[in-house]
């Protein structure tokens with residue numbers, strides 16, 4: 718099965734010109750066994766063509782008086798296929814709750830988008846409890862059928878942007894924990910087939926070990942996705 722390598726550019730780069738340059742550099746490289754998804758800031762989405770696109774956020778209403786927001790159908794109309802929901806930076810800086818995350822997931826799957834649903838514990842948290850709560854509440858109203866459009870990204874908050882990536886062993890445990898939560902909520906078949914990604918200080922150096930040993934279906938890459946050569950090397954690490 719194809720590995721999914723997602724680039725979360727966050728609020729970067731600072732200009733259209735730089736965004737295009739980075740995108741084109743990645744586009745030149747093509748690997749058949751990886752699905753590469755680029756998630757740039759909203760303002761660049763309509764200008765980048767030739768690779769699968771994702772958004773970094775979305776609102777749950779279709780349209781209306783919600784100043785500053787973007788709806789799932791607007792993304793769909795732009796030919797954006799994926800959307801990241803529940804990222805820890807959204808939870809931390811913009812106060813996103815599990816309830817809001819759940820509404821965003823619902824609206825996005827209903828609009829036909831694929832969701833990358835982020836979960837992960839903070840430093841000092843009881844991982845099992847936090848991940849179970851985030852998974853259960855985030856997926857509260859999502860049917861088994863809708864779950865086919867959901868990929869879960871395990872991103873321990875302490876590993877994001879810190880250079881302290883999670884060990885392969887701990888990642889594997891987290892993947893199994895997420896699958897167990899899915900089994901409790903849905904069916905064995907869904908638990909076996911749900912795609913789980915790892916994110917948090919992924920680099921070209923450590924990417925391969927997750928793909929080979931941590932039981933993940935792909936990676937969510939932040940900082941390293943802004944460096945074309947390194948990101949291409951991360952994509953290459955899926956070919957083994």
Ligand code: PGA
Nearest residue numbers: 877878917918938939940
């Ligand atoms: P990082 O970010 O790779 O810079 O740690 C990952 C993410 O936030 O998705």
